[in-house]
Amino acid sequence: MKVLTKVTLIISTGAFFMLATAGYFVFTETKNALQQTIRDRQSELGHQTIDKIDRTLFGYYVGIQNIADEESIQRTLSGAVQDRREIERRIKELPFLTGPWDVLKIINSQGAIIASNSRQDAEKNAEIEKNIENLAALKEAIKGNVYYSDFLFTKDTGRPTMIFAAPIRDQETADQPIIGVVIGHVAWPVIKEIIEASDPASEFDLYTRGGVLIATNQESAKHLFLKNTEIERSLSAPPHVANLIKTEADEGFEALVTRADSHGHLAYKGNQWALFIETPTSIAFAPAISTARRIVLVLLPIILFILFVILLLLSSLVVRPIVDITKVSKVIAVGDFSARVRVRTKDEIGELAISFNAMTEKMRESLNIINIERDKLAKLIESMGDSVMVIDTEGKITLWNYAAALLTGWEQKEVIGRPFKDILKLVREADRASNSDFIVRAITEKVKKSMENHTLLIRKDGTEIPVADSAAPIIDADGDVWGAIVVFRDVAKERELERLKTDFVAIASHEMRTPLTLIKGNSERLLKGESILKDAKLTEMVSSIYRNSDRLFGIVNDFLDVLTLEEKRIPLNLEHFDLVPLVHECVAEFRTFAEAKKIYLKIDDLSASHQMVVADRARVRQVMINLLGNAMRHTEKGGVRLTFEKQKNFIEVSVNDTGPGISKENQLRLFRKFGSIRETFIRSKEYGSGLGLYISKLLIEAMGGEIWLKKSSPGAGSTFSFTLRTSTDKEGV
Template sequence: MKIRNRILLGYLMAFGMAGILGALIAGWSMEKFMSQRAHENVANISTQTATYLRSYLDSKISLAKVESNGSLFVDLLTGEATASEYQMAKKWMETVMLTDDDVSELWLLNNAGKMMVATNPSLESLYLTSDPNFVNGKKGLWVGDVIRDELTGKIFWTIAFPVVDQNQVNTLGVLVTKLKIEPLESFLRSQGGLGETGESFLVTSDKKLLSKSLFLDSDSVLKTVIDTENVRRCFDESEIEKVESGADYDDVLAADGKDSTRTYVDYRGVSVLGTHAYIPQTKWCLVTKLNQSEVWDPIVKTRLVILAIVGMGFLTFGVAGVILSKKITKPIEELQAAVDVVKAGNFDQKVGTASPDEVGKLSRSFDEMVQSVKKYRQEASSKLDEQTKEITSKNLKMSEQQKALLNVLEDVENEKWRVAGEKEKMDAILGSIGDAVFVVNNDLTLGLINQVALSLSMWKGEAAIGINYRQVLKFVSKDNPQAENDQFNDEFIEKVLKSGEQAEMSADTLLLRPDGSTIPVADSAAPLRDKEGRVVGCVVVFRDVTKAKEIDRMKDEFLSVASHELRTPMTAVKGYLSMLLEGDYGEVHKEWVEPIQTVMHSTERLINLVNDLLSVSRMQAGRIKFAMSDFGIAEVVEQEIAELKTIATDKGLTLEAHDLPRVSVYADQDKIRQIINNLVGNAMKFTEKGGIVISGTTEGDLFKLFVKDSGMGMAPDFQNKLFGRFVQESTSVKGRPAGTGLGLYISQQLSRQMGGDVWLVDSKDGEGSTFGFSIPISGTGLADQVANKLRRLLQV
């Protein structure tokens, strides 16, 4: 037998024995665990249900006993009660039935069996001398048999208590409480944990079904006999004697050395896992059971999973054994062939392998005898040239991809502006033929509404004029699209009516329609004034912006996908360039260093662009995570200044901080550093001489930081779009450094998520700029609001 086959055979035998043994042990353990768990589950549910039933019955019996001791009944039964006291007794019974839904009827009979008072007037003055409740109730507590009302078909059970005189000596009559069986049935049906085939039901002392069963219709109650093994054991006299003596029920059931939960055949002839509990107060039996097939179903599935795992493992180890045996024997075969060639006189033969064992070392030693240092250097130099060409080719390809991405981004932005222009033209056209317009009076009723608005709102009622505008047009937010708790997103209308100033709809405004659907809308509201200039209402104009939202979504999806696809290859290019500069592939010629560094700087810029795009994508998808904490803001600012001061000094700039309040803020420290780094970095980037001054102050719940530079400033027309995405002032004229146009947008969005903001305080072209940045102070109401907001976002 070949060495390869011996290795493979031994490998498979070892795994086969271990796998089969492991599968047997795992299968046996899992089967035992799951079977025991099913037994315990049925037993626990039975115990809990029985405990509830006994407690429920005890409470009803105790209540009936208390009711029978009322002095009002004593007067009625001794003949001393007046008509008003009779009415009071009647009223008391009615009150009991109103406060206790379980009670169906109440009877009060005297010693002669005459019905003195009853909630059913038709029974009064009748004699029920032979009624079991009267006969047995005179002797003491009596829990009657379960009966079915012949007229209504409903099932009841009774409790009878003697009414005695004030000396507790003589029996004057009997108080009978007639109770419904439905509450017990509802409780039994509400019990969970028994799967699809499990159930709990009650059986009377004569073995008739008392409560509804999962597999029998309701007509079977008090008709079907349940004579199964566990019912017979439940009504066994010895078992009843032990239960009534107060013995633990689990001990009673397991007295014969078996588990309290057992397998038996139920009334359908189906094998089940079940148990029972005797209810001594009413002499009922509680049966709890579960189909044996449902118990075994997960066990069978587990066995199949274990067999599949063993089979896959055997196959995997077989393939691994073949590969391993080939790997072990292949160097020996190659060495044998090479020795035969050399024996024939061919000394140019190479047999060297990468194997670290003795055979590999021998083959490599054989090759080393015919190698020369000159040939090695020539091969190394040739290899370095080849790799350099490959990296240069890849870098050129990445540069082309970078240009393509920037062109695509420019096209997307141009398309956005083009769509915006088309939208303005469309608005003008719609204005001439009628846009969605309505007028709201000061009392919030509709004064005017056009057909376009009615069509968008899908209003199908009578004339809308004169009714509250919210009945026709319901503006809601994206966070509460169904206006739960009557929360609407129409504050812009209230603002116009109160302030008399024009107001815009919020960006996430939706129009909720009668069928529950929503459409995104946008536009504004303007005040409507009378001749004296008083606000008498407002005019609201809006339109459906579904298509515009879809275009924005498509652009954002493209940016996210493109960024993810570019990030990995760019990181690989940067890594190879670093390895090339560090000499990992051999000595780099001096004339190559500068071009490689230029390529590496371009790659880093492209990586920064992709990272910014990914940050924007995560913000819009709500996937930015915040690690909020309390920390000293002045210390963080000073640390960032210390890190950036070297860069400022290299550019011949000063970087200083003045008047920083020593307060603690509530924010994500890493993101605060990112915002500060961006603001100060922008200031240094656009400042050629002079310096940057950082100052701070507190205002209300906010800490405010200001970054002032003596740089180039900005033109007024550019300031309005400063915080947009991909916005940067042209650099071709003044030679300003280029960027991605995302830094200020990201900084502003991060600060707003943490309860603050970033804004332009002041800027003049050629005179410098001042930016402001705010964040909540620790322990303030604003900080608590931010914490609750982020906590809700995390739960979602």
């Protein structure tokens, strides 16, 4: 997208935002004013309407008492007048004079209907006990109270109404006993007409305290006489005043809602009804929307003209110099660093052009230096005696030096861009399985990885040569891996030299065993002779010969063990056995030594080891004796602790000491052949063969486990750990 287009979009967006802001501000202010006005108006109308309903129902409250005071009704019920025609005529006139009433009934003190304007009462033979609503009114009025019900549907008429009832007393008697009851059913259209006469621009809905809609001014009232749970919940809170809420979720419109509560009138205390007045926002805020629209239409042409002038100036003063810089940068991108930007002004744009030209010159100089260094690096890699391969994160070859081509038989042009597994085919001598996973792991784990020993490279022509190599991840400044470098070489000569050295060690070890046996045996016999024991100096000399011959004998045995283990000829007696007795046996051998040095020797978490392990008991003992011996010799304060941890199919055994620890440099020599650490602050003055940890490693791996330095640092002690298979894993037994 061009700069001018971007600037146009930015300014247009700003202009649109200004228009929208102005329109929104006008709309909001107008809306707030309208909302306040509508709120006040709705509140006033609501209270007027609900007050009118309360006054009307108060009229019914007074009217039912007036009917009860009718002389003709009292005389008929008291028995003073036997002819009922007068009361029957009067009962038909009263619903229109005091009500209007939907139903009006006169009931004597025995509960019999004496007169009624309802034909159904005559058909039911005046059984008021079967009408629960009327019976409740009768029971309350017969006690002397004026009764009124909540909104209901009566069973005798099936129409909505309210029931009022009042006691009829005998005024001719001194104590004025109750001789009957008058019950009236409110003609509900009276209440409905009050609601329907309200403002048609707003919706008026009358609800009971239970949330039932009992009257509305809407022609389509599909929810009439149905319960609204949302309204029922809102009635438990204080009245809402002009809240913007969703009404009738299925209709999906918004309205301003005001609520007015019924509080009754005088003796009529009301039924806690509530009147909700709703004005749709589309009607309420229409003036605000119209005003905002007119303002936007007035401002739009003015802003468009200003926008055109600004864009014209920007195009001349800013965009054209930037276009010049863009054209020159494209020329530089293709490699022509001689191109320069023309400086037209002395403002910021001119300074940008000067800086751009200076940057171009610096880039030209830097590129020359990079090209020189790249050529040096390429020549260095090509002249290396070791084979070098570089791959990307997808495993495709990106670099292949001359030594790699000679060793594998694959030319550089044949391998670049191809997956390295198609070219560098590495297999183990023992089982011919692929042995190139260490390259992938170097990338995924971001650490250097080495190839397993005894690996063969299958060359292009199918011939095989022994190789050794390593892979290291290539990590950028942000810590992201973008490939790996692999260095490999032919180790045929090295292996031959190693074989000769091994043969020499084997021959020398075997040849030394016989004279060492003689020296050890003879010195032992001399120490038992009486003549030697009398000469202390001679005894010390013979003792020294015995000790050192015994030590040399142990070193020779270590050499022979290494040779046997490396050639996979050592027999392993794998069996199931409990590790606990063996641990106690090994610890017991060093208990006296620990007491002499005044250091502790503890076993922790032994309960976790109550699992049968699969291993060679004698070889496990050899490993534990070696680790415990090293820890005890190097610990002067504190002590040595054995811990155990149960894993999925293994038991992890750890030997932790509080000795001087091992430096990072010396940690690299651990588990190597002749890899003893010869530092005076770590090791004692008596050196072994340097094969102890190496032999332990070969033994543990031969039994299917692992051994490693778990943690160590100078001054903080060391922890060596190894694993043994549990009896649940019976492979190899």
